[in-house]
Amino acid sequence: MGRVTLKEVAEHAGVHPATASRALNAATRGLVNPQTAERVDQAAQHLGYIPNSIARSLKTARSASIGLLLPDLTNPLFPPIVRGIEDVLRTVGYNAWIVNTDNEPEREADAIASFRGRNVEGFVAATARLRDPLLEELAESGTPLVLVNRRVDSPNVPSVTVDDKAGVMMAVRHLFELGHRELVHLAGPQDLSTGVARLQAFRQALEDLGLPAEPERIVEAASWSATGGADAMETVVESGPSYTAVVAGNDLIALGCYDILARHGLRCPDDVSVVGFNDMSFIDRVAPPLTSVRVPHYEIGTEAARLLLEALEHPDRHPRSLVLPPTLSVRRSTAPPPG
Amino acid sequence: MGRVTLKEVAEHAGVHPATASRALNAATRGLVNPQTAERVDQAAQHLGYIPNSIARSLKTARSASIGLLLPDLTNPLFPPIVRGIEDVLRTVGYNAWIVNTDNEPEREADAIASFRGRNVEGFVAATARLRDPLLEELAESGTPLVLVNRRVDSPNVPSVTVDDKAGVMMAVRHLFELGHRELVHLAGPQDLSTGVARLQAFRQALEDLGLPAEPERIVEAASWSATGGADAMETVVESGPSYTAVVAGNDLIALGCYDILARHGLRCPDDVSVVGFNDMSFIDRVAPPLTSVRVPHYEIGTEAARLLLEALEHPDRHPRSLVLPPTLSVRRSTAPPPG
DNA sequence: CCAACTTCTACAATCGATTGCTCGCCGCTC
């Protein structure tokens, strides 16, 4: 593939490969005579020389690449994060290896091993479970690692997340101000930090506002999906508590909620208001456009990349975590309660 | 990172590195005494040996990886394709490098160079323009390359695409059967094969059905986006031809069309029917749910990966292209014309 | 009992680039 080698360039320029290497490398270019350097440049250009990163990696033990662990790229949450990461990495000549784990620890382990074999210099993981031995071990081994979106239980692993608590607070307060007093929470699975944090925040928010926390108004969805949300909402409807608004663990759960409301002849927002979380793309186009806690996904990506690069430059420095503020995108799925 | 080397494993097992290498390699394992091989396995296991792919790549000139060129990962079109590609590659131990080019030829060129430097064994590109010297050159240079979704003008570059013509035919026929006779086409940009093919197919379909092709009912959008679609639709509305249905170049253009219809007080589907193209995720949740030509994106990905692997195994064999059949997802954005 | 073979393992070169070290040469100083 990259057929032309440094040696050929050197020959063509009439110098030793070592000299050619130095000439072509910005950091060492000063060590060679400007005219010679220029000659090497010409030769490289002329021959269409592309440095063999593989060989370079082998020698330098660096790869200018990082591993990116995702649960599933087709979840619209992740592409903006990926873009954020790549856009920052690109500015310093780094690349990202992306792998989907489908939340299977085995695939995660495989991916990590594969990445290590490829000498990645660090990791960004969006796959963290609350208890996640794999990732904790990775972090403890000294490998630069930044979590995005989700955290692990241990506070020693740096992460970039949204302020889940503040987000839920905003959602609840918004509903409260519209006049809602009986709120349902369709919580996400409680094995992820986001699920736990949002549920906790929901309880806290009710308490802050002096509202009772009816157990029947809180249901945990089995998955962060429309079907998970639908099943959870169905449980709520069947168990029969009164309510006028729903705070969903994320947008997909909210969509599942929409389905169940419709099936039971309940209109949104006339009968029931719904708030989602993430403000994912196109959620402003569903019927009705969903009020949602906006998470700055792209920024999560850029910040994660920056944190990782920082960790690469200063391996000794203590890792920082970042919590970004959400905002609330108010749309037509929320309105004053009926009556 | 991958700290333990083959040499250490060999020492630990009391054999020469060469022997350890052969023992660990399925293809050459037969050359070493089963007991010795077992001892090497133990040692590798014990030390947590991870083969250094970099070193292997350098020696073997293979990398078990391919380059994947995307315009923009955040376009919901691409993640399913990527998944398809990865799912197939994973079964043979291959990985994909993903890069976003934002349709900028320069970034594309950079990415290709970077990939070559990393010894990728082949490419999948979703970035093809009709005239695309970069990719055509790549293909001519003998590098295995498969295009997805879009084609280049030259027929010599293998590709996996949907049958655009058939898709548009289905859309037009569907509208025709509902009773529509005056159809608008919001064509996509004509620098991509998809834009051209769909527009051609639209003209052809009208002819087949004996409908006139009013120039004013055909407008080219400036981009494959909602704003592109909105601007195009605005042009149609202003120029004032009569029409009862719109065939959009893709789903995003259809969404833009929705916006303009709403702005002009036209209801979909009561006043105007709209058909999209791609059937992207969540398009069944917009208001009204969009009738759309369903493109099997995941399958495009899997087939592209298979084609590429085939090309890698048999570099001599003539490259094939694949055209996959679309289906029509009929939803509530299409209905009989008013009156 | 030795030669001819078969197994198995060791040796060493190699992939392409990087880099510490050495050395030649030039110019300057005293």
Next chain:
DNA sequence: GAGCGGCGAGCAATCGATTGTAGAAGTTGG
């Protein structure tokens, strides 16, 4: 005019794994 300093470039080792070839050990047959 001899010596010192320093610039510029070449030499060679190195990263870790793979692989052609050579050679040692063990087996079989004549």
